[in-house]
Amino acid sequence: MIPFASQRGGGGDLATHLQNEADNEQVEIAHIRGAVAHDLHGAFAEWELQAHCLTKCQKYLYSLSINPWTKVNGQMSRDQYMDYIDRVEQKLGLKNQPRAVVFHIKEGREHAHVVWSRIDAEQGKAVQLSFDREKLMKVTREFARDHDLILPDGYEPDQKEKNKQNSLYEQHQQNQTGRTKEERMTEITQAWRRADSAKGFVNALADMGYILAQGDRPYVVVDLHGHTSALPRMIDDKSVRARDVAAFLKYDYPSELLPTVDEARDIAAKQRAEFKQHSDLEKWAKKYEDLKQAHRERRKPLEAEGPKLAERIAREKAALIQKQDAEGKFLEQKIASEEQAIADKRARFNPQGLAAFLGRVSGVEFARKKLHEYQDKKRHAGQAKEFEALSNAHKRETRLQQRVHQALEHDIERRLKNLAKVEAREISALDAKFKREQSRDIQKQFEGSEALNIREHFREAAGQVRGGREESTGGARDKPDLAAQFEKAAGANQEKARTEAEGKKDLPNLTAEFDKASGADQEDGDTGGDDDNAPSHDNNRSSRPRRSRRPRRGRDRGR
Structure with missing residues (x-):
């Protein structure tokens, strides 16, 4: 028993998804409660109208997917399904709320979808669903105990590890390539551990159909189908950090010189076009x-x-x-x-x-x-x-x-x-x-x-783009000859010092000339007495500016 639940809007799109018979061998609408219409689109439209007229609730639906663990417990009966549904709505406070139950058979496996309306029309408000995941886990454990079912890892309260699920993007990548995320992480991790150099690691990635590129993160890998993954996260080793990967690759493959994600996708698209289409x-x-x-x-x-x-x-x-x-x-x-x-x-x-x-x-x-x-x-x-x-x-x-x-x-x-x-x-x-x-x-x-030539193209993809970028940027990775430049700079400084020394010989010695002029004045006695033509202090006393004293306002007023 593996439940998935979410609060959502968009009832029309959900109804279309639930009635899709191309992805499911059989679609059965078991029952619809609390709606005038007898189809999913009509019922969900009624519930959306109630939400907009009575409340401001945007996510007016609560969608639950019930997936039995058929590999271990076998298929569930309809009575077991309805028992679990009744327990869930009782625990979450959705009892007597409008709901729809749909059964699907996909790849021989039966599962159920339940959609409740969160809008209580009598109260004019939406049902509050707090801690719904914890409540679902508790209901699932009680249901499994009462029906003698075995739960997957992560559903017991004493288990610390959670039952990790793939994201929609990862699931799409798995469906398209036929390989799970764990398989891809395993092969990239093995390539990382076996690599003795950055070039060997990148070549190993190319042999597996990955192109090293730069994206929102410094180092990402783009596979043959154009899907992008962060390289550090694809290495299944907790001791390896993003900085370790960057330090290992930055000298031979600087991130700023790698192809972008769009360029890597273009390369992958060109290589995909060379394969023969064997589809019937x-x-x-x-x-x-x-x-x-x-x-x-x-x-x-x-x-x-x-x-x-x-x-x-x-x-x-x-x-x-x-x-x-x-x-x-x-x-x-x-x-x-x-x-x-x-x-x-x-x-x-x-x-x-x-x-x-x-x-x-x-x-x-x-x-x-x-x-x-x-x-x-x-x-x-x-x-x-x-x-x-x-x-x-x-x-x-x-x-x-x-x-x-x-x-x-x-x-x-x-x-x-x-x-x-x-x-x-x-x-x-x-x-x-x-x-x-x-x-x-x-x-x-x-x-x-037969794809050896294609893998060689993948090996050369990063190097070709890096070389093209170096030429366009004027050789960004060319190392300067620091020793030659230092010797050149030192020789230039010595030549400049010698030129300045020669130029100083032509300049007059101003200090000696000044001392000579001062000694001549002392011999003439110009510095001995007072100058007869100097103005007298007494005669010029009247010419001094007098200090003006501002009257004290308080004293003047008192007088």
Whole structure:
């Protein structure tokens, strides 16, 4: 028992995936609960509408995949599946929530998918799913204990190692190459341990179909099919770090001079084109034709519903018109009979002869006439209301019938549109299978003895690109002759010093000239007494600038 669960949105895409019959030998929709529609697309659309109208929840679905460990425990029964599903929804708080259960048979192995709606329509909020993985693990252990099942490693609480699963990219790489991640890590690790030099290691990688390149990380490997993996992570040795790999390769294969991932993929694509295609095209053409025929057969019942629905709509419209006409005629006959009865009654009580004369003279006839007019007016108003009520009822019935018919027509269009999505997904899945078989065939040819020339191209791929880059950058890896440059620089410095020494001989000795001039002045006595022409301090006292003192404001104000 291996469960996988996630909270997600995108109900339409999930419904298309669950109904894909190209990847599964059999698809069975066991039941749908809590939805008006009887198909997955319609049910998931209803739950999405509830999420958008009642809450702000984006991941309104909780999807659970139940995979039995058939190699050890065998196949599970439907009762066991439903028991596990009931336990999960009870533990996670999803009891009585809308759900759908789908069973798949893929490569002879049956597994189940359960999708719950997280939206509680009565409360108007989404069900909170905290620590759902821990709860799933606990439910799985209890279920395995009650049904005497064996669990894989990592499901017991005392086991520290977790059950590691491949990512989607790694699973795609495994499907395309036919080799698991563990197998690829094993061969790269062996090449690392056997290599005595960087060149030998890169050549060993090339023999296995890998090109050393630079990407987001300094050193990555690109395989024959263009898939990229970080080289340090592909070495299954905890003592080997990324810096160890970089130190081992950086001298002979600097990362900045390696081909980029795109360049390595182009090289791999050119080499793949040289392999012969051994796929049986007639077999695959027959598969495509069989799939299209299955699509046509699956469409027939749904397309046949269109004419049947048109006949039903025409029949119901005619029946409604006939019913409304009958009701209108019945009301007219009823009103006519009432009018006739009133007229007959008035005729029986109509006075004759002297009574009529006295009635006219006394004004009784006038009063009776006014009374009859009032009664007729009131009765006619009631009859008009009856006609109006009947007309409004007929309009409501017609609108309701039109909406029902439009909903039925829209339902067929919706199912045809969703079926087209499923068909497109199935064709895409068949294309992926065809490409996967081609890739595996290329991988087998590469591993064979006929691909020696291709492996040589892989060996030379990194070196060719490195050489081209060195030429374009003017020889980035050329080492300078440091000794010659040092001797040249030393000789230039000596020549410069000699030139400066010769130039100094032509310059006058300013210090000696200054001392000589000073001695001549002392002999003339110019430095002995005061100069008669020097200005007097007393005479120039008035010319000195006086210091201006700012008055103290406080003292001045006090005075």
